[in-house]
Amino acid sequence: xxxxxxxxxxxxxxxxxxxxxxxxxxxxxxxxxxxxxxxxxxxxxxxxxxxxxxxxxxxxxxxxxxxxxxxxxxxxxxxxxxxxxxxxxxxxxxxxxxxxxxxxxxxxxxxxxx
Amino acid sequence: xxxxxxxxxxxxxxxxxxxxxxxxxxxxxxxxxxxxxxxxxxxxxxxxxxxxxxxxxxxxxxxxxxxxxxxxxxxxxxxxxxxxxxxxxxxxxxxxxxxxxxxxxxxxxxx
Numbered sequence: 001x002x003x004x005x006x007x008x009x010x011x012x013x014x015x016x017x018x019x020x021x022x023x024x025x026x027x028x029x030x031x032x033x034x035x036x037x038x039x040x041x042x043x044x045x046x047x048x049x050x051x052x053x054x055x056x057x058x059x060x061x062x063x064x065x066x067x068x069x070x071x072x073x074x075x076x077x078x079x080x081x082x083x084x085x086x087x088x089x090x091x092x093x094x095x096x097x098x099x100x101x102x103x104x105x106x107x108x109x110x111x112x113x114x
Numbered sequence: 115x116x117x118x119x120x121x122x123x124x125x126x127x128x129x130x131x132x133x134x135x136x137x138x139x140x141x142x143x144x145x146x147x148x149x150x151x152x153x154x155x156x157x158x159x160x161x162x163x164x165x166x167x168x169x170x171x172x173x174x175x176x177x178x179x180x181x182x183x184x185x186x187x188x189x190x191x192x193x194x195x196x197x198x199x200x201x202x203x204x205x206x207x208x209x210x211x212x213x214x215x216x217x218x219x220x221x222x223x224x225x
Contacts, residue, residue, distance in 0.1 A: 042217040105157030
């Protein structure tokens with residue numbers, strides 16, 4: 001199993017450009033998450049999904065959109081990138097929250113917006 | 115508001131010098147507390163889950179403990195390969211499926 005994979009690993013955008021980050025998991029997990037990590041601020045939840053076709057807002061959702069059309073994929077979109085969105089983005093998944101489960105993280109995407 | 119605070123922000127130890135990392139939390143009802151390890155340029159890797167006050171878990175040189183207000187990650191006789199950022203996170207009863215992370219403690223162990 002590959003676990004959780006993220007595409008791309010690095011990206012540089014200009015202000016106003018758009019892009020989509022792809023997260024894929026092959027563990028048949030129900031729950032998927034998008035976080036951003038900034039120096040000194042830990043991981044902050046952007047959006048999450050409790051199953052195929054569902055999404056919900058996290059702590060810092062503004063400027064981002066998500067979609068979960070297939071159970072194994074969770075897409076994070078930036079419609080008009082801003083320098084404040086320069087960060088490292090992590091995707092995570094977990095089987096279900098019905099029982100307490102660890103979250104499995106991807107390797108991250110480093111995004112720079114100039 | 116649910117909140118997690120870790121201290122210190124950074125810790126430098128000599129190889130073999132034991133110490134503890136602190137995770138203080140405020141949550142309406144604790145469902146579970148997680149410890150993760152994160153190496154530079156990588157995603158967090160799961161270490162422990164603690165569910166109730168008084169619980170302890172061990173893995174090699176690491177031992178995690180939990181009280182009603184905080185958790186400690188004790189590192190006994192650390193080695194350079196223990197150098198990493200250690201993240202604490204809580205899951206509240208009212209927010210199942212969502213984790214609230216602290217800002218992390220960056221540990222450097224010198225040989």
